[in-house]
Amino acid sequence: MAPSRFTKIKIAPPIEVFAVMKAFNDCTHEKKVNLSVGAYRTDDAKPWVLPVVRKVEAELAADMSLNHEYLPILGLESFSTAAAKMLLGADHQTIKDGKVTSIQVLSGTGGLRIAAEFLHRILNYDTFYISSPTWGNHRMIFNQAGFTNCVQYRYWNAETRGLDFDGMMEDLKNAPENSVIILHACAHNPTGVDPTEDQWKQIADVIEEKNLFPLFDSAYQGFASGDLDKDAWAVRHFADRGFEMMATQSFSKNFGLYNERIGNLMMIINDTSMIVPTRSQLTLLVRGSYSNPPSHGARIVSSVLNNEALFDEWRGCIKTMSGRIIEMRNGLRERLEKLGTPGNWDHITKQIGMFSFTGLTAAQAKHLADKYYIFLLSSGRINMCGLTTGNIDYVAEAIHDAVTNVK
Template sequence: MAASIFQDVEMAPPIEVFQLTNRYNDDTFPQKVNLGVGAYRTDDGKPLVLPVVKKAEVAMASDSQNHEYLPVAGLPAFRDAAKKLILGEDSPALVENRTESIQCLGGTGCIRLCAEFLKKILKCDTVYVSKPTWGNHRNIFKHANFSNIKEYRYWNPESRGLNLEGMLEDLNNAPSRSVVILHAVAHNPTGVDPSVEEWEKIADVCKAKELIVVMDNAYQGFASGDLDKDAYAVRYFVRRGFELFIAQSFSKNFGLYNERTGNLCIVSKTPEVLNRVKSQCEILVRTMWSNPPNHGGRVVATVLNNQASYAEWKVQVKEMADRIQQMRKLMFEKLRAKGTPGSWNHIIQQIGMFCYTGLNVHQVKHLREKYHIYMLMEGRINMCAITSKNVDYVVDAINDAVVNI
């Protein structure tokens, strides 16, 4: 028999977060805890389908729409509503018709389309990502054939906060027209966001160095509970006159994880260039996924374009954000009451779904092996996975790890 054409294919390294979930699912220990997966959980540890999403889906199921292809750029009602959500209805970019958008396969699809456009159309070859950053940023730009994937300092392990000085220095040393990925709100994985004053300094450097800004916006509303507050950085850069890309994901704030619902919003200085930009994006989309799926986009459009549904959704988003903040406070108070060594203020100072605990690799392994608590090796945990039922167990385990490892 002839040798397989696949015989020299090497085994790829596992994707950590999914491997972690598989190990958790295979674990039969009754008190096991999965703090790794980046998805919202109720206080019962269950996935949540937002009630407003259920209502929209019931209405959609009874209408007479067919299953024809969407336009290559996606559902217009979704794209327009998504732009207004992130930019604000009174945005100068919207008023002056300086925006375009493309419906993508989740936030990941937005970043990938953006990377392809930057490489093939704008001929960019250098991108800066934060250190640390979302695990997929580097790989997306690698597979889009960027030659130079660099990091700017972000996390300060001593303060467990932002290393602003290092960030500004690294961006100031970046070549002109380098691409920089900025997390619009609720930085993943650290949960550390710049203040208003710090955003101003970051924008100053990006403007002076003529950096091409890509805002990764996965958590609008989900971070603070306030849609406008969570859009601050994006809207500030737009007011400053930046041309930029905004990758919007509706996985978290709509709970549409497996519907892969995203929108790549593009802001330009003038409206005249946008038709050309859109046309090139459509060619790139045609070669990757051809047309986006309909369901998730229609859910978002149905909710955002109906005043009553929109108001209901905002309440439900705030409830999710509030529960995350409550779990932060509860975990912090219990660690402090336990007398766990070190300062744990960062738990309540960080924002959004994730907490960068500061636990080291050996402590993370100890938690997994002794207590069946699963988290990424970098010490990132999903605060949604902390519940009133497991918080004492998790705190006791962390205390043991910090004291003894």
């Protein structure tokens, strides 16, 4: 028998967040804490199925008219239309003018992949900019879609534990025309640091002046501040200014539909005659990738977004989730300051959303795992949802020890 064709395959490096999750799951210590995975947890450290989601699921299960036939290639139209209205505002002028088109995609990741393939294969763009740091999947998605030139723009200032706005602006000003600029709509992952409204205006000025292409990654609308409109401010500002752009929306966090892979890819195209050709090309890209998207989660989100009573109930859920995160931020900062932990910890409450870039080093993160069974990424990013009223004192004391004794 001939030698195996697979003998030259090398083991790929592990994806850190999943490796840390496995280490947590394998750990048997009674005080173990998981601060790694990007998913909401209740104060009992349990996943939460939103009550409004339970309600709609029951209604769908009782609806004998529904079946499991394929959705159209571009997904459930009532979902994608409502998702775009949620992001832009139902009365936004671009929607009234017919400049907006949307398709259902496989959550944020799938939306970014289809967007990247469209930008590279159809518009022939080859340079993309990501923040330093950014979500760990951005680079891989665009590289695998065919982009060959990845550039990082400065974002995180380690000294101030805030935004390096001057560095960001300088790097964007040096970007070549038609570069794709990936922007986090709100609750920047992993830092939790967002530009101010005035800074967003200046960012828009540079992108317009340099003829760059903005692509917003919106994974946390409503989940960040509890206010859908506030969390969409940056996207709406760009739309107000007449930018052509793309935005990917994930409903994993704000609906708790993680494994349903429900997302939307929204595009603003100023020449409305180009919408039909654009959708035809998107159809081919989706057909050659996953053929068509799943229906269950899309029907849930569509039902909620298109029903006023359910929509109001859902907004109450996201206020509950965002409120718990804010409470944990305040609690962690208060405890670290009370302990006299070296350094300034006000960035914990200045940051927003699920994640905090704590400033902890890789060595300190390892110390927390080895000594206290507290699992987080080596970058120092923690998921605030992993904190509870039952473990926050323990975590604060462990961080105090790590910062004090591990250089």
